[in-house]
Amino acid sequence: MIHIGVDLHQRFCYMTAVETSGKIRQQGRVANEPASLRGYFGQWGEPVEAAVEACSFWPAFYGVVEPLGVRLVLVHPQRVKAIASAKLKNDRVDSATLAHLLRARLLPEAWAPPAATRELRQQVRLRVSLGQQRTRLKNQVHAVLHQQGLRPPGSDLFGRRGRQWLAEVELPAAARQAVDTYLALLHSYDEQIRAWERSWAELDDGDERRRVLETIPGFGNYAARLVLAEIGDLGRFASKRQLYSYAGLVPRLRESGERQRRGGITRAGSPRLRWMLVQAAHSAVRSSPAARAYFQRLAQRRPPHVARVALARKLLGAVWALWRDGVGWDEEVFAAR
Numbered sequence: 001m002i003h004i005g006v007d008l009h010q011r012f013c014y015m016t017a018v019e020t021s022g023k024i025r026q027q028g029r030v031a032n033e034p035a036s037l038r039g040y041f042g043q044w045g046e047p048v049e050a051a052v053e054a055c056s057f058w059p060a061f062y063g064v065v066e067p068l069g070v071r072l073v074l075v076h077p078q079r080v081k082a083i084a085s086a087k088l089k090n091d092r093v094d095s096a097t098l099a100h101l102l103r104a105r106l107l108p109e110a111w112a113p114p115a116a117t118r119e120l121r122q123q124v125r126l127r128v129s130l131g132q133q134r135t136r137l138k139n140q141v142h143a144v145l146h147q148q149g150l151r152p153p154g155s156d157l158f159g160r161r162g163r164q165w166l167a168e169v170e171l172p173a174a175a176r177q178a179v180d181t182y183l184a185l186l187h188s189y190d191e192q193i194r195a196w197e198r199s200w201a202e203l204d205d206g207d208e209r210r211r212v213l214e215t216i217p218g219f220g221n222y223a224a225r226l227v228l229a230e231i232g233d234l235g236r237f238a239s240k241r242q243l244y245s246y247a248g249l250v251p252r253l254r255e256s257g258e259r260q261r262r263g264g265i266t267r268a269g270s271p272r273l274r275w276m277l278v279q280a281a282h283s284a285v286r287s288s289p290a291a292r293a294y295f296q297r298l299a300q301r302r303p304p305h306v307a308r309v310a311l312a313r314k315l316l317g318a319v320w321a322l323w324r325d326g327v328g329w330d331e332e333v334f335a336a337r
Helices: 034-041 058-068 077-083 091-103 115-147 160-168 173-202 208-213 221-231 240-246 271-287 289-299 304-325 331-336
Strands: 002-008 012-019 024-031 048-053 071-075 251-256 259-265
Touching: 002 058, 002 091, 012 091, 024 034, 024 091, 034 058, 048 058, 048 091, 058 071, 115 173, 115 221, 115 271, 160 173, 173 221, 208 221, 208 304, 221 271, 240 304, 271 289, 271 304, 289 304, 289 331
Parallel strands: 002 048, 048 071
Antiparallel strands: 002 012, 012 024, 251 259
């Protein structure tokens, strides 16, 4: 068996091939191109496994190497740093470390989502990105008004009345140019978001999991699809507590001897999943009596943002239960948990 550590870069990979005995067989750069990768992994006359850190361009590498019969191990980048921290860090050291940890079966593996899940993630993350860019533009408009000492009337500056006020308010030439430019860009983002939502509303993927999740208060078509994309395969979690940890919604724990200290949530895992669950918690407080009662009970003794995160975690527990059992939302069951 040949164990290969891959330090993956956009244009090249630094490979270290190690035998089962621990002897380094080969080290060096290989162009990150399909023909070069096929040639490298095809040269070995025995079984091969390779470890590569999960980075933004691992899917292209995965797509070339996996059909060659190579066992690929996708490595959790943060956890492997905790195992293999070193004062000397370069491509050669990193790839050799991966190879030796792979040989010793000490690598913290990350889940490699299948192509369908990666495509779904790309689609929903486009919608997240469009929304974030639109929010940044709105903040820029507020910043210009703040610099001019102006306070817009009403609560929705970008509704019909707010936009009319923006069009009529007197501003210096530079400020007017900035506001008009931001509003034009906002219009473009609004159009793109509406087009995205129309295409998704017309798409019926026949996924019963999505229909079940849409019964949860605060979950619409967009939220359900994002949660499905970010979680992927629910079967890889042995319990809902593992799912909470994956979403970064569990408290930090520092333990020494008999002393324990708990801090804020870990914020590990997918930030988009965590964000969507908190947004769903906002909506659930307004639409679900059981969710509202749970939030209000916690908010009596904890800050509102802490109670909201706790509700987001409880909603994720509902995702776990409904997705696993294939049943819809039940207010009484949620209130009793």
